[in-house]
Structures are given as C-alpha cells and as structure tokens.
Amino acid sequence: MSSISLDGLTVRYGQRLALDQVSLDVPEGSVYALLGRNGAGKSSLVRCLLGEQKPSAGRALLLGRDAWRERASILAEVGVVPEDPNAPPAMTARQLSRFCSRLYPRWDAAGVEARLKRFGVPAGTPFGKLSKGQKGQVSLALALASSPRLLVLDDPTLGLDAVARKAVFEELIGDLADRGTTVFITTHDLAGVERIADRVGILNQGRMVLDEEMEALKARFRRISFPRSREAAVGRLEALAPVAVASRGWEVEAVVSKYDAERLPVEDGPEVTSLTLEEIFIALTGTPEEGER
Amino acid sequence: MRGFAAVFGRELSEHRMLPLLALGLGIVSLAAPWLPGVPRASSVEARSALVLALALGLSAVSAIFLGGSVISRDLAERRLGFYFGRPLAGWEIWAGKMVAAVALTLGSTLLVLLPTALLDGVPGPQSLGLSVAVTSLLLLALGLLLVELVLLSHAGGVILRARSAWVALDLAGAGVFAILGWTTFRRLLFAGAALPARWALLALAASVLVGLLAAGAVQVIDGRTDPRRAHRALSITLWGMLLAGGLAAQGYARWVLAAAPEDLGPVQRVETSPGSWIGVCGWDARRRFEPCYLVDVPTGRFVRALPALDMGLVRLAVEFSPGGRWAAWLEPEGGAGKPGPLQLYRLDLRRLKPSPFQSNIWYPRPPASLVLSPDGSQVAAIQEGRIVVDEVATGNRLAAVPVPRFYGPPSLEFASPGRLRILGNSVGRDARDPVVAYNVWQIWEMDVSKRRLQQTGGFEDRLGSMKRSPDGSRILMRDSWERAIELRDGWTGRPLAVLPWEGANPHGMDFLSDGRIAVIASADGGTEVRIFSPDLSAGLRRFRVPGKDRLWLAGQPAPDLLVLERESLDRGKRGRRSLLLDLVTGSTRDLDRDLEPISSGFFFSRSGQLLQLDPRTGGMRPALRPEAAR
Numbered sequence: 039m040s041s042i043s044l045d046g047l048t049v050r051y052g053q054r055l056a057l058d059q060v061s062l063d064v065p066e067g068s069v070y071a072l073l074g075r076n077g078a079g080k081s082s083l084v085r086c087l088l089g090e091q092k093p094s095a096g097r098a099l100l101l102g103r104d105a106w107r108e109r110a111s112i113l114a115e116v117g118v119v120p121e122d123p124n125a126p127p128a129m130t131a132r133q134l135s136r137f138c139s140r141l142y143p144r145w146d147a148a149g150v151e152a153r154l155k156r157f158g159v160p161a162g163t164p165f166g167k168l169s170k171g172q173k174g175q176v177s178l179a180l181a182l183a184s185s186p187r188l189l190v191l192d193d194p195t196l197g198l199d200a201v202a203r204k205a206v207f208e209e210l211i212g213d214l215a216d217r218g219t220t221v222f223i224t225t226h227d228l229a230g231v232e233r234i235a236d237r238v239g240i241l242n243q244g245r246m247v248l249d250e251e252m253e254a255l256k257a258r259f260r261r262i263s264f265p266r267s268r269e270a271a272v273g274r275l276e277a278l279a280p281v282a283v284a285s286r287g288w289e290v291e292a293v294v295s296k297y298d299a300e301r302l303p304v305e306d307g308p309e310v311t312s313l314t315l316e317e318i319f320i321a322l323t324g325t326p327e328e329g330e331r
Numbered sequence: 332m333r334g335f336a337a338v339f340g341r342e343l344s345e346h347r348m349l350p351l352l353a354l355g356l357g358i359v360s361l362a363a364p365w366l367p368g369v370p371r372a373s374s375v376e377a378r379s380a381l382v383l384a385l386a387l388g389l390s391a392v393s394a395i396f397l398g399g400s401v402i403s404r405d406l407a408e409r410r411l412g413f414y415f416g417r418p419l420a421g422w423e424i425w426a427g428k429m430v431a432a433v434a435l436t437l438g439s440t441l442l443v444l445l446p447t448a449l450l451d452g453v454p455g456p457q458s459l460g461l462s463v464a465v466t467s468l469l470l471l472a473l474g475l476l477l478v479e480l481v482l483l484s485h486a487g488g489v490i491l492r493a494r495s496a497w498v499a500l501d502l503a504g505a506g507v508f509a510i511l512g513w514t515t516f517r518r519l520l521f522a523g524a525a526l527p528a529r530w531a532l533l534a535l536a537a538s539v540l541v542g543l544l545a546a547g548a549v550q551v552i553d554g555r556t557d558p559r560r561a562h563r564a565l566s567i568t569l570w571g572m573l574l575a576g577g578l579a580a581q582g583y584a585r586w587v588l589a590a591a592p593e594d595l596g597p598v599q600r601v602e603t604s605p606g607s608w609i610g611v612c613g614w615d616a617r618r619r620f621e622p623c624y625l626v627d628v629p630t631g632r633f634v635r636a637l638p639a640l641d642m643g644l645v646r647l648a649v650e651f652s653p654g655g656r657w658a659a660w661l662e663p664e665g666g667a668g669k670p671g672p673l674q675l676y677r678l679d680l681r682r683l684k685p686s687p688f689q690s691n692i693w694y695p696r697p698p699a700s701l702v703l704s705p706d707g708s709q710v711a712a713i714q715e716g717r718i719v720v721d722e723v724a725t726g727n728r729l730a731a732v733p734v735p736r737f738y739g740p741p742s743l744e745f746a747s748p749g750r751l752r753i754l755g756n757s758v759g760r761d762a763r764d765p766v767v768a769y770n771v772w773q774i775w776e777m778d779v780s781k782r783r784l785q786q787t788g789g790f791e792d793r794l795g796s797m798k799r800s801p802d803g804s805r806i807l808m809r810d811s812w813e814r815a816i817e818l819r820d821g822w823t824g825r826p827l828a829v830l831p832w833e834g835a836n837p838h839g840m841d842f843l844s845d846g847r848i849a850v851i852a853s854a855d856g857g858t859e860v861r862i863f864s865p866d867l868s869a870g871l872r873r874f875r876v877p878g879k880d881r882l883w884l885a886g887q888p889a890p891d892l893l894v895l896e897r898e899s900l901d902r903g904k905r906g907r908r909s910l911l912l913d914l915v916t917g918s919t920r921d922l923d924r925d926l927e928p929i930s931s932g933f934f935f936s937r938s939g940q941l942l943q944l945d946p947r948t949g950g951m952r953p954a955l956r957p958e959a960a961r
Contacts, residue, residue, distance in 0.1 A: 090415050090556045110334075114418035124410045128345060140337040141417050 041220035046096030049082045056082040058244040069221040071231040074241035080224040084192045117181030121192040123173035127166025142184035153179040171202040191223040228316040260297035264308040293321040334419040338427025353439035357446040382447040390440040397432035398484025407492035412556045421552030482543035493562035504570030511577030515584045523667025524620035527587045538576025592624045592955040597939025603931045606655030623647040637662040641697040657707030691726025699740035704748045730782040744803045751777040769793045788823035800842040818867045828867040841884045888932025889946035
C-alpha cells in the first residue's frame with residue numbers, strides 16, 4: 039500500500055503553473071526524497087500533501103485518504119516538520135509538547151524531552167528565542183513524538199550547520215530503524231538524504247522529471263571521461279542517453295543516464311566514475327549552459 | 332471538541348495578561364472618589380462612572396485587538412500552519428481562537444466591574460430607571476455588539492494583512508451593502524414604517540453578525556494557511572451573505588411599502604369628500620405600520636400619502652375641492668409624521684390612473700386652514716398670521732395678506748378661483764351684562780389678483796350653533812335664546828329667513844345634499860325630524876321617531892336616506908346606536924349596535940373596520956375592498 043499517492047496533481051497561482059500533472063507513489067516504510075531547485079514546486083506539493091493547499095486538479099492521497107478533505111483525521115498519524123518552523127513564539131518546547139499531547143492519540147512526552155536533550159535544545163526557552171536550527175530540531179522532536187506512520191519533512195535541514203544537519207539525519211535513521219516509518223522528505227542537503235533515501239523524485243519547473251529507486255538511479259548514471267583527441271566518439275554516446283557533455287581541458291566529460299559497460303564510446307580506457315546524488319541532480323536540473331538537454 | 336478546547340485554552344494562556352490588566356483597572360477605579368474635584372457625597376457615582384468608562388473602553392480595545400490578531404496575525408506571519416500541521420479541524424482552529432477572543436473580551440469587561448461591584452453592590456435595573464427586561468436586552472445588545480466588533484476586527488485584520496486584490500471586492504461590497512441598508516432603512520422610515528425599519532435594521536445587523544461568523548469560519552476552514560486564498564474565501568462568503576441580506580431587506584421594504592388599503596385592519600381616521608374618494612389612515616397588522624391612503628371607494632383605486640404632524644397628532648392633512656374633483660394634501664419633507672416643512676401634493680380624482688402632482692408649494696409649518704379652489708388651480712392657507720394663496724401648477728405665490736384680527740383661526744372658502752371668502756369670529760360682550768359673551772362673526776372677501784381683503788358682512792351668534800351649506804352660500808343658525816332657527820346669506824350674513832320654534836328646542840340641523848334643510852327636535856313622547864325647503868319657507872316632511880332618545884344627523888349616504896345617531900336618555904339604556912331614516916317612505920331601521928357612524932354612510936365596526944352602507948340593500952360592506960373583490 040502506498041503511504042502517499044499523487045495523481046495528476048496540478049497547482050496554479052493565477053496564471054502561474056506551480057505543479058503540472060505530478061504523479062508519484064511512496065510505498066509504506068520507504069524513504070522518499072523529493073529534490074528540486076528553489077521554485078521547482080516542492081513547497082506547493084508539500085502543502086497539498088498536508089491539506090493546506092487545494093489542488094487545482096488531480097488529487098493527493100495520504101495513507102489512502104484525500105489530503106484536502108480528510109486533513110485533520112489523517113494528520114493524527116502524520117508527523118510534520120515544516121520548512122519554516124512556525125510554532126507560537128511565546129510557547130516553550132515543553133508547552134508545545136503539552137499542547138500537542140492533547141491532539142494526538144499517542145504522545146511520547148518523555149521522548150520529546152530526550153530528543154531535545156540530545157539536540158541540546160533548552161525545553162524551557164520560548165520558541166521565538168531559539169535559533170533557526172533549534173526550532174527545526176524542536177519541530178522534529180514534536181513530529182516524532184506521536185509515533186507517526188508517515189513523516190513529512192519539508193527541508194528540515196535548511197539553515198542548519200553541519201553538526202545540526204548530521205544530528206537531524208541521525209535521529210531520522212534511528213527512528214526509522216526503530217519503527218520503519220514512511221518518510222517523505224524535501225531537502226537541498228543531497229549528501230545527507232543520499233544515505234537514507236530509498237527512492238528519489240526530482241521536480242523541475244513544476245514537472246516531475248525523475249521518480250526512481252535510489253539504487254537504480256545511481257546504477258544508471260555515470261560520468262565518462264575520454265581524451266579530447268577522441269572527440270569524434272561523442273556521437274557514439276547517444277546510446278547511453280547523455281544528459282550533459284562538456285569539454286574540460288584535454289578531456290571530454292559526459293554524464294550519461296543509461297550507463298552500459300558494453301556500449302562505451304571508446305574501447306581504450308575511458309574513465310568511468312559513479313555519481314553522487316548531488317551530481318545527478320545538477321546534471322538533471324542545471325541550466326542548458328551547464329549541460330541540460 | 333478536544334481540538335477546540337486545546338486551541339481555546341492555548342489562546343487564553345497566550346493572553347493571560349489581559350484579565351490581570353482588567354482586574355488592575357477595576358482596582359484602580361476604586362480610587363475614583365479621591366480624584367481631585369470629585370465631591371465626597373458622590374463617591375459611589377464617581378466610582379461607577381469611572382469603572383463603566385474603563386470597562387467599556389477596555390472591552391472595545393480588547394475586541395478590536397483580539398479580533399484583529401488571534402487569527403489574522405498568525406495567518407500573515409505564516410504561523411497558522413502550526414495548527415494546520417496538527418490533527419485539528421479548521422472549525423476547531425477558528426472556533427477555539429474566536430471564542431477565546433470573545434471570552435477574553437467579555438471576561439475582561441466583567442473583571443473591570445468586579446471590584447466596584449463587590450464594594451458598592453450591583454445596582455438593580457430599577458435604580459437606573461429601567462425594567463429588568465430592558466436591562467437584559469441592553470446587556471444582550473452590548474454583548475452582541477462586542478461579539479460583532481471582535482468578528483469585524485477579525486475580518487478587517489485578514490483583509491488588511493492579506494494585501495490581496497480582493498480588497499477591491501471588499502470596498503465594493505461594503506459600499507453596496509451600505510447603500511442597500513441605508514436605502515432600506517430610509518425608505519421605511521420615510522414612509523412612517525418605524526417598526527419595520529427597526530426590524531430591517533435588526534435583520535441587517537443580524538445578517539452582518541451571521542455573515543461575519545460564516546465568513547470567518549469559511550476563511551479558516553477553506554482558506555487555511557494561504558493569506559490570499561483565505562482573504563478570497565472570507566470576502567466571497569461575507570459579501571455574498573451580506574448582499575443576500577441586503578437584497579432580502581430591500582425585498583422586505585418593498586413588500587412593506589406595497590401595502591394597500593384593503594390590508595388595513597383597524598382604521599384610525601377617515602376624511603370624506605363630496606365624491607367617492609376618502610382619505611384614510613389605519614393599522615396594517617401584517618406590516619406593522621400605519622399607512623395613509625386616498626381611496627376611491629367604489630373602484631379601489633388609491634394613492635399612498637404621507638401623514639403629517641399637526642398639533643401633536645399624526646394625520647393625513649387632506650382637503651378636497653368643493654366639487655370633489657381634486658384633492659390636496661401636505662407631506663412632510665422629513666418623512667411621515669416628522670416635523671418640518673410640508674410640501675403640497677394634488678391629485679385629479681377623475682383620472683383613471685391617479686398620479687399625484689408634486690407641487691413646488693411648501694409650508695414651513697402645518698397651516699391653520701387649507702382650501703383648494705373648485706378647479707384645483709389655487710390653494711389658500713393660513714401661515715404665520717397671513718392668508719397665502721398659491722398657484723398649484725407653478726408654485727407661484729399669488730397673494731399673502733395679513734389675517735384680520737379674529738378670536739381663532741378663520742375658515743377659508745373659494746367662491747371661485749381668485750375670490751376667497753373668510754369667515755372668522757371675535758367675542759362680543761353684552762352692553763348690559765359684560766359677563767355674557769357671544770360670537771361676532773365677520774365675513775371677508777379677498778380679491779386674489781388685487782391682494783386685498785374687504786369685509787362683506789357679519790352677524791352675531793348667541794350660544795347657539797351654526798352650519799354652513801356645502802357651497803358656503805347659506806348659513807343655518809340655532810339661536811337658543813330666541814328659540815328660533817335662522818337662515819342667513821353665507822357671503823353677507825344677511826338674514827334670509829327665521830323659523831320660530833315652538834315647544835322643545837331643536838337640537839340638530841343640517842343642510843341636505845339637495846339644499847333642503849333637516850331639523851331635529853324633541854316632540855311629545857318622541858323626537859321629530861323635519862325637512863324644510865331650501866329657503867326655510869315651507870315644511871316639507873315630518874317624521875316621528877318613537878322613544879325619548881336624543882338624535883343627531885350623522886350622514887346622508889343617499890339623497891333620500893339619512894343616518895341618525897341616537898342616545899337613549901333612559902338610565903338603564905345608556906349607549907348610542909344608529910338608525911336609518913328613509914325620507915321617501917318615512918320608515919326607520921335600527922343598525923347594528925356596534926356600528927359607529929362617521930359620515931356619508933361610512934361606519935366603524937367595533938374592530939375598527941371601515942364599513943360603508945349600501946343604500947340599495949341597506950347592508951354594510953367593507954369599504955376598503957374594491958367592489959370587484961367583494
């Protein structure tokens with residue numbers, strides 16, 4: 039069963055198309071990373087998922103139910119970490135925990151205290167006086183306290199330093215290991231998410247340009263380098279579906295999306311290297327000058 | 332409900348300083364008697380005044396502040412997502428926050444009052460000169476006003492903070508609603524429908540309350556965290572509902588103002604004319620107001636006219652021309668029953684589709700006397716000690732001449748257009764016994780074109796009574812000293828005939844429509860009605876009505892039919908009743924005891940319904956229902 043199912047999701051703001059017929063499925067227990075440049079439509083998609091935004095067309099199902107119409111009941115089983123932590127500024131983390139405990143069927147107040155302690159966030163300080171990173175950590179602690187079946191994280195590491203980013207992902211990995219929660223995460227921290235994501239989706243200008251298992255994705259993307267003297271071989275890259283080709287010094291570098299060791303453009307020693315998620319993302323969403331096809 | 336309680340509690344907690352501030356203000360106001368300039372004796376009054384001012388001030392500020400911030404600030408600062416990211420229904424978020432705002436506002440008001448109430452006690456409604464019911468209504472109205480202020484501030488907060496183009500709809504909606512509301516209220520009030528106007532106003536206020544409630548809820552439930560979408564949801568709901576309310580109020584006003592004479596329940600006043608038209612005012616029980624009409628009784632044709640305030644009474648100031656062709660009446664500039672300038676309207680009663688002519692003639696105050704010339708072209712009135720004559724079509728003033736010195740306002744009558752007769756009286760004293768006073772009647776004539784008054788005659792009247800013929804050419808007098816009836820020339824006062832009376836005094840006399848003279852007098856064992864020729868020279872008929880009753884002439888519904896009203900002189904049979912006298916056959920017929928004659932064959936039933944005698948059948952029919960509908 040899918041924890042999240044989007045079907046032809048479209049969002050318009052007046053004349054502007056923010057999401058264009060986006061469809062995806064997130065299987066239960068998986069970690070789905072939605073990537074995209076700023077303005078790609080990630081926030082609109084998350085807002086639709088959380089029932090804050092009514093789609094112009096299509097629909098968003100969370101845990102099998104319509105996110106717009108059954109938002110309140112669905113959210114009893116969903117933990118949310120918003121992009122911009124938005125709790126009332128006068129409330130302390132402890133007060134927030136007490137407030138939330140009245141809304142969810144299950145609530146692990148001790149777990150919230152423990153996590154905040156691990157993060158090093160003071161539980162008695164008003165939310166408005168915490169740093170942005172600490173606010174995000176409070177949000178994560180609150181999102182995990184209800185033992186949700188689904189966790190929606192909208193760029194949870196935005197504005198966090200390296201240590202805080204690491205803490206967030208470690209917390210997630212720990213929680214996933216404990217409960218097998220489905221996670222839907224949008225992030226710019228590709229290195230961080232690469233370690234935990236099972237599946238990746240990439241949004242570009244409101245369109246879903248990629249939706250694939252992480253392993254398969256990484257297996258089919260390669261960087262192939264060969265000497266510039268063999269430039270004529272570029273024509274033979276077509277079979278490997280190149281997404282970016284560039285000349286760098288004495289070499290030609292190509293990123294291909296259908297790597298096949300049997301169909302390399304040159305026989306004698308082209309250099310083939312694996313790509314990180316970040317490199318794949320840049321190759322797919324960069325400007326045409328940077329190699330986008 | 333769990334979510335509602337959580338949000339409600341959270342808002343109370345966030346604004347917990349407000350009740351403390353209110354209590355602090357309440358305690359501070361206890362010191363009012365020690366303020367400079369406050370006399371010791373009025374310390375309780377000073378404290379009450381200060382605490383009331385503080386309570387009202389704080390409640391208004393709280394309502395505006397809380398209403399304008401509890402949701403709209405979170406929405407504008409993107410913090411509403413905190414609630415929408417939780418398992419909270421939209422209505423729980425809206426209701427939790429708004430109910431908390433209302434509770435804080437009302438609670439703070441009470442907390443300001445609490446210390447003074449504990450010290451001085453709560454004043455009972457009687458001490459304020461109010462009944463319990465009125466006090467309860469006032470408190471309820473104040474509470475609702477605060478709730479409305481909270482909701483209004485909420486809507487205003489969303490509109491101002493969203494900064495979206497939907498503000499154009501808000502401005503247009505507010506303008507349209509204000510125009511609809513104002514025109515509804517003004518139209519009803521102008522027509523004298525004060526109660527329907529009050530209801531319409533209450534309904535409009537209720538529609539604002541309901542509209543604000545619904546719009547606020549829809550804004551949160553449907554608009555959720557998007558300020559522009561929230562603004563759109565609020566504006567469409569609010570102005571949609573208010574527009575519907577405004578149009579419904581307009582429809583209600585239209586229904587009220589579409590009242591017709593046949594809808595009148597009890598009729599309060601009737602003015603009859605020489606023709607078939609009457610002026611009538613009465614209570615429309617369904618519409619709950621008292622409209623006035625000019626009605627053509629046989630056909631049911633009518634026009635509505637506004638009543639004027641005259642000598643403390645609200646009445647239809649209508650005059651019919653001598654021939655019954657025209658009607659003129661005065662409508663107040665400020666609406667039915669309002670003091671102020673009065674405008675003259677004229678109606679041609681012979682037109683099939685009666686359409687009032689709105690003249691340019693204005694009177695600053697109700698004139699003491701108003702008459703219309705037989706051709707309807709001129710109108711004369713007494714205004715501020717002057718006789719003024721105006722041309723109806725143009726509004727031009729033809730003459731304004733000081734009224735001769737009279738004891739009271741004289742009566743005016745057009746002999747013809749341009750010739751006005753004035754009959755006024757002064758008090759004369761008997762030379763032998765100055766205690767004895769009598770009326771000295773003076774007849775004047777005014778040549779309108781020359782703007783000149785000239786006395787044309789006069790006569791004395793010693794404690795008798797007087798009747799003028801419908802055309803004003805003759806005067807009938809009863810001289811109780813001389814025990815005689817005199818007929819005089821209406822234009823000079825010169826005696827035309829004297830009818831000595833033998834036996835009991837005549838106690839009623841009048842001109843009949845054909846010029847004959849009817850006299851009523853007691854006779855042996857009964858009462859007589861005698862009919863004389865127009866010059867009083869010949870007694871034509873004599874009818875005897877058995878019983879020791881006093882009789883009065885109460886109308887002539889047909890040329891040969893008189894309505895007499897009689898009052899029994901027997902102690903055990905007190906009370907009045909009417910009877911019909913047929914001048915051809917001499918037969919009499921008692922009418923229903925509950926009928927009260929007005930004139931010209933019109934009667935009031937006990938329930939106040941206006942009835943008209945059918946001379947052919949002798950039966951009664953509702954006068955204000957057109958014949959076709961009967």
